[in-house]
Amino acid sequence: MANRANHLVLLGCGLLCAAALVCAEPTGPSAAEGPKAIEATPVKATAAKAAPVEATPSFPIASDARLAGDGKQTRFILDLDRKVEFRAFPLADPYRVVVDVPQVTFQLAAGTGAAGRGLVKAFRYGLVMPGGSRIVFDLTGPAKIANSYVLDAANGQPPRLVLEFEEVDRTTFVQSLAPENRPDLKPAISDANANAAVVPPATTAALTPAAIPDARPLIVIDPGHGGIDNGTQSGGEMEKTLVLGFGLALRDRIEKSGKYRVVMTRTDDTFIPLNDRVKVARTQSAALFVSIHADALPRREGDAQGATIYTLSDKASDVEAERLADAENKADSIGGVNLTDEPTEVADILIDLAQRETKTFSNRFAHLLMTEMKTTARMHKNPLKSAGFRVLKAPDVPSVLVELGYVSNKDDLEHLVSESWRNKTVGSMAQAIDAFFAKRLATAGPAK
Incomplete structure (x- = not known):
């Protein structure tokens, strides 16, 4: 009789535990789900998840920059996470090319730009004003921007800003400058x-x-x-x-x-x-x-x-x-x-x-x-x-x-x-x- 009573008590405890587990299952996250189950919580999780999207504007990210070519023609390629508008123009004495873009977060490897190639001696980049970034190329000599464009993401490659430099003589270079930037047209x-x-x-x-x-x-x-x-x-x-x-x-x-x-x-x-x-x-x-x-x-x-x-x-x-x-x-x-x-x-x-x-x-x-x-x-x-x-x-x-x-x-x-x-x-x-x-x-x- 005592054994039967003990058996009934144990059976009752087992049923209670099972019921508790069933009731707890919908709200208790498993170890594998972790935060995901918390995000699924109605109302609060949705608001917390959506707020940062509206409150935190992001700038385009530049992830890599490289040069290719030789002393006759040199190409610059900048990998971005999205397309950007840009403006490129040359300057004289010393020979430079300046590229202005909207504010960009440069996540480039340390030392990027310190070593040049072909027509580019070196290049620098960074924030030049709130909302605007700049890339400045130090040239080895007079060169023109033969072509410049932004490529769409394609074939597994990200959007890219591309500049193609071509060697020219000084006369041609000076003629390519805006009138106010020409060495022979200094203001009074x-x-x-x-x-x-x-x-x-x-x-x-x-x-x-x-x-x-x-x-x-x-x-x-x-x-x-x-x-x-x-x-x-x-x-x-x-x-x-x-x-x-x-x-x-x-x-x-x-x-x-x-x-x-x-x-x-x-x-x-x-x-x-x-x-x-x-x-x-x-x-x-x-x-x-x-x-x-x-x-x-x-x-x-x-x-x-x-x-x-x-x-x-x-x-x-x-x-x-x-x-x-x-x-x-x-x-x-x-x-x-x-x-x-x-x-x-x-x-x-x-x-x-x-x-x-x-x-x-x-x-x-x-x-x-x-x-x-x-x-x-x-x-x-x-x-x-x-x-x-x-x-x-x-x-x-x-x-x-x-x-x-x-x-x-x-x-x-x-x-x-x-x-x-x-x-x-x-x-x-x-x-x-x-x-x-x-x-x-x-x-x-x-x-x-």
Whole structure:
């Protein structure tokens, strides 16, 4: 009797377990289904799944780029995940071809474009403005765009942007340029001077001063390079990224004091032409312009380390300063900017018209900056130098260019990527700014 009772109890438990499993089956995901069963949950899962599709716009993706051909005919192929519109045009001195496309996410292998082939010496790519990307080809000599088109996806191949270059003589090349880009059709000096006061619309919208006058001194912080112009590179680190992070940290530190207004020439990975950086300072009536960079020394020139502070001079203080100025002044060529808009005569006039007072203030700030920075950062053996940097040529704005260190030097690079080092160096620069304006207001009256 007892055995029969036990048997009935066990049978009842088994039936209850089976019923529980049957009831649980529709809502409980199996180990194999995982998240899929959760997505099948009515209402909530549908809303969660659909929201990202509407809220996250995506840009075309470039997954591969390659060159083919020889010194007579060379083809460039860019693999995309969808078709895009594009505009291609040549530029002279140096020979280049520029391709503008809508904003593209470049997922290309590291080093793509560094090595050329045939008529292409090298090519660069990147964001040149919000919503727009650019590819710039450095040519080995005069060449024309013989053909350019976008192919549909077919036979297992993705959509592709194709450019075909063909060797030509210089006369033919110059004739292929738009009239405003031809070397023999430079604008008159008076026209260039008239254009010098114009800020690009995108910059103007971002930098329009407040309607209520603000008497605080305005400081322009200029992180070098950006977008298609990476600057120097070493150890997987790019100058444009390092100096942008430093510039933003410096802006935050200065603004925190409440004593100054601050404008950045760029706050993201965007290419800004050199002359537009100067125009920002001039049109905003800046009281100080600080350009932030990080140098690199070619291997054949040995090793160097430490921070250097540069002021403007029509004659470089030494060979290294001249080399650096030449390299930085080529940034517009990298970005594909039409340099014929700024004849050398205009640059020479700007230097000649630079006020003595402005140079004096620039040199004074450079000395103050060196004094403060040497307490927190390693300085170059010759920390104060001068050269003809185009970005320092505002005749009425005290300006300096700070090379934070050498990315080609292991110890300097460790500092440049260190948040602790950055915070200390930013603090020393903020102290130099305080000292500069305290002395300037005491000796020269109110700031602009």
